[in-house]
Structures are given as C-alpha cells and as structure tokens.
Amino acid sequence: MKQALAHSWVEISERALVSNIRAHRRLLGSDTKLLAVVKSNAYGHGLELVARVAQKSGQVDWLGVASLREAMALRQAGIRLPILVLSYYHPLSQPELKDGIKHNVSFMVYELKALKTLAQVAQQVATCARVHLKLETGMARLGVSIDKAKSYLRYILRSPYLKLEGIASHFATAESRDQTFLKQQLNTYKKFIKQAGGLVPQDTLQHIAGTAASTAAPEARLSLVRLGIGLYGLWPSAANRQFVQARHHRFRLQPSLTWKTQIIEVQDLPPGTAVGYDRTYVTGRATRMAVMPVGYWDGYDRALSNKGRVLIHGTLCPVIGRICMNIFMADVTGLKNVKVGDEVVLIGKQGRGELTADDMADKTGTINYEIVTRINPLLPRVLV
Ligand SMILES: Cc1ncc(COP(=O)(O)O)c(C=O)c1O
Structure with missing residues (x-):
C-alpha cells in the first residue's frame, strides 16, 4: 500500500499483533492479567493504532504508557481500557493531573511528594487517584526502597483520596541466560509482600515481569505482566528466544x-x-x-x-x-x-x-x- 504524499510509511499487521497477543495469553493462562506496553508511540508502531487493536482483541486488560500525555491521547481516542503511567509524570501542572485522575488514569508512584500531590488533586476533583507503588528491588532506577515502602503503603491506605491498585517492580536482567539476579529480585519483592502481610488488600495487582521474565520465568508472572516488545513480535534477546523456544515449541512471535x-x-x-x-x-x-x-x-x-x-x-x-x-x-x-x-x-x-x-x-x-x-x-x- 502506497501512502499518498508520504515519502515513507510504516505498515502494521493486525493479524500479527493479534496472533502475538493470543500467543502470550495462552502462555499466561487465566490467572494473570496482561498489560500491553504502548509507550513511546507503541514502540514505534503507532500509539492509538496499537491500543485500538489491543482493546478490540478482548485479550488485553491494561495499557502502559510513559507519560500522562500519552495516557490522555489514548482517552481522547476513545480507549476505555485501564491505563497505567509507568514512569515519570511530574512536575505537572495541576490541571493536567486533574484531567488524568478524572479519566481514570493510574499512576506508578515511588515518591512521597508525588503521593501527596496526587491525593491533593484527587480531593479537588472529589475522587480517588489510582496508584501502583513501585519498589526498588535491584534495578536501581525508579522505585521506593524496601525499608521505606511499608510507610508509603500505609500512607496510601490511610488516604481517602488514594486507591492502591498495584505493587510493582522491574527486572534488570530478565533477558539474559543467567536468571540468578532475576530470582534475587523476585525474592526481595515477594519477601516485602509477605512482610506487609495484612496491609496489602487481596485484589492488589502484583507485577514485575516484562516480556523476557513473563516468557522465561513463569514464577515471575504474578497477577499481571507488562508486555512490550513481545507483543510487537520481537524477542527481548537471542538468549531469551532460545530459552523460551526450547521449552514452548509452539510459541511463535510474528513481527508486526x-x-x-x-x-x-x-x-x-x-x-x-x-x-x-x-x-x-x-x-x-x-x-x-x-x-x-x-x-x-x-x-x-x-x-x-x-x-x-x-x-x-x-x-x-x-x-x-x-x-x-x-x-x-x-x-x-x-x-x-x-x-x-x-x-x-x-x-x-x-x-x-x-x-x-x-x-x-x-x-x-x-x-x-x-x-x-x-x-x-x-x-x-x-x-x-
Ligand atoms: C516499567 C516497564 N515495564 C514493562 C516494560 C516492557 O518491557 P518489554 O518490552 O521487554 O516487554 C518496560 C519497557 O521498557 C518498562 O519500562
């Protein structure tokens, strides 16, 4: 298909995208929810286009974006799936945050300042801001340290304007052959959840895995996986591909x-x-x-x-x-x-x-x- 006036264009195969979503879904079974990572213009594939396919497929539970701006673009495009802003979203003007909260956008949080701002803005619009607490378990990027995490959890649970939806973390080495560090991070995460015990409501989503961990380490899937590269039909690494295909002979990805x-x-x-x-x-x-x-x-x-x-x-x-x-x-x-x-x-x-x-x-x-x-x-x- 030639695009009128375009010197170059990108074609996205709906069949390939849906086939990849289904392939992951089969691997996950029914206990684990699937968040499609559509940040960064859906890894170059087109933010709204991919979100529409994901929503239409009926097999995707959540969408993940990198900024509130991307989240709002999806809402304006009529996307109704729950959306989680995975990373940085402040300092933001209060009107932007208000809009996000009103449109049921959820936020990854790892700083007290952000929690306070979200609670304050949510109060102004008389609703709850939905949050996922991000734990630092070894990635050393964004995340609240384990020793502070419990007090953050209490803060969220005490606030009438914050709703705890999830507790998250992120693997640093999931795509490598050696899963030692992945296991270490997973243990740190699980230990925290155990220690927090009764504090964590039953329906709180627990998530840490991207494509590599979701495909190679079933124990890391927990209640939700955040899949990016694998939904587009690409592998996180050659090592991951080898490892997974040796175990799941019928698992195929199609570049879309x-x-x-x-x-x-x-x-x-x-x-x-x-x-x-x-x-x-x-x-x-x-x-x-x-x-x-x-x-x-x-x-x-x-x-x-x-x-x-x-x-x-x-x-x-x-x-x-x-x-x-x-x-x-x-x-x-x-x-x-x-x-x-x-x-x-x-x-x-x-x-x-x-x-x-x-x-x-x-x-x-x-x-x-x-x-x-x-x-x-x-x-x-x-x-x-
Ligand atoms: C927080 C977070 N979760 C999930 C993903 C998805 O990872 P992948 O594309 O390897 O599935 C990313 C990707 O960068 C991420 O930053």
Whole structure:
C-alpha cells in the first residue's frame, strides 16, 4: 500500500499483533492479567493504532504508557481500557493531573511528594487517584526502597483520596541466560509482600515481569505482566528466544511492523565513481544505483552507511555511501527493470526476502527496541 504524499510509511499487521497477543495469553493462562506496553508511540508502531487493536482483541486488560500525555491521547481516542503511567509524570501542572485522575488514569508512584500531590488533586476533583507503588528491588532506577515502602503503603491506605491498585517492580536482567539476579529480585519483592502481610488488600495487582521474565520465568508472572516488545513480535534477546523456544515449541512471535519507501531516482554509474557525502564508497564496476527518500531524520540510522541492506524486488541490496538526513542510496546492479516508484522495504518481508529489526540492530550495535522506537513518529502508520 502506497501512502499518498508520504515519502515513507510504516505498515502494521493486525493479524500479527493479534496472533502475538493470543500467543502470550495462552502462555499466561487465566490467572494473570496482561498489560500491553504502548509507550513511546507503541514502540514505534503507532500509539492509538496499537491500543485500538489491543482493546478490540478482548485479550488485553491494561495499557502502559510513559507519560500522562500519552495516557490522555489514548482517552481522547476513545480507549476505555485501564491505563497505567509507568514512569515519570511530574512536575505537572495541576490541571493536567486533574484531567488524568478524572479519566481514570493510574499512576506508578515511588515518591512521597508525588503521593501527596496526587491525593491533593484527587480531593479537588472529589475522587480517588489510582496508584501502583513501585519498589526498588535491584534495578536501581525508579522505585521506593524496601525499608521505606511499608510507610508509603500505609500512607496510601490511610488516604481517602488514594486507591492502591498495584505493587510493582522491574527486572534488570530478565533477558539474559543467567536468571540468578532475576530470582534475587523476585525474592526481595515477594519477601516485602509477605512482610506487609495484612496491609496489602487481596485484589492488589502484583507485577514485575516484562516480556523476557513473563516468557522465561513463569514464577515471575504474578497477577499481571507488562508486555512490550513481545507483543510487537520481537524477542527481548537471542538468549531469551532460545530459552523460551526450547521449552514452548509452539510459541511463535510474528513481527508486526513493515517499514517501506519507494525509489525516487535510478542512475547508472561508471566504475570509479565516489558516491555521496565524504565519498566513502567508490564503485568497483559499472553500477546501477537507486536513490531512496529516507534518511537519519526518519530514523534510518547513519551507522547503516555502507552497511545496511534493503529489499527491492524481493532481493537484498546493499546500502552504498553515507546515509544522509533525508536520502540514502543502494546498489541495485543486476536487478531487472528497476524503476522510480518501485517499493523498497527497510524492515519486513518482500517476496522471499526478509529484513528484521534484529538485523538492523546487529549492524548498528544496538537492540531491536531502539530500532523500532526511533522510526520517526511523523511517518504514517497504517493498519493492514
Ligand atoms: C516499567 C516497564 N515495564 C514493562 C516494560 C516492557 O518491557 P518489554 O518490552 O521487554 O516487554 C518496560 C519497557 O521498557 C518498562 O519500562
């Protein structure tokens, strides 16, 4: 599908997304709720688009976002699922918080100041602010230390304007082969819940696992898992994939994102032609070159200069020269009838060829999470 006026666009397969949601759901069984992490423009897949698919699937219980702004965008788009703001949300102006509380947005909390503000604002709108207390169990990022957590818990439970919905934490090493530290964190978490004993109401959600822990460590699933990368059809790491597939032979993930553009220029270059900025690539033979209207502004990493590959006519073609801000070039010598307007796949399948976010991540020294989240949010996302 070509997008009118778009130089590049992202197609999201509804079938793949739903199949991934179902695959995780089967693994979880009915005792564990599923929170779909749709923060950061749904890992580049399109915030509202993914939230709609998740809601329609009937298999997702919660959505997780990174900011109140994302939460409100979802409410304005008519999303009714419970939404949890996973990380930083203040200092915020009181009107913004009021709106969030009124629209049933839940907040992860780890600071007394935030609890006080939430209670104060909730009182002004005569309702309760919903909170999930985040414990520090070993990630050393955000979270209240275990020795202070009980007093925070009491504070929440005593306040008529705060409702405790969950107690959360986050794993630091879940995607690695060695689960020693994961077990340590889980023990710290469970020990706290045990010690807090009667303080914690029965229906309080307990959650700590993302995709890696949810798939590889069933004991870490507790009453809710927060799944991001795995819902989009990508694996948190090669080690996690190996570990999980050895145990669950029928568990499959399908990448749901395809990133496309089209050729805007074809040139025949004689041998010895230096291509692009800094003349970093010199043709060794007569070369047919295709030019694409995508660059690092779009999220096509400059580190792919002379390293990346794209799919044209189902064939892998090497990127030549430096990636520019809005343009890059590829060697299409040997492809028959290449012409302006032909479809180019940057991530995804074309014919028998496939280029994955993992291929791109390996080439640029990063992780698939970064590859997909950095696709410029201004590019159109289309559900196919
Ligand atoms: C707090 C929190 N929970 C869950 C997730 C989802 O992790 P994953 O994408 O590995 O499933 C993230 C991702 O960054 C996160 O920050």
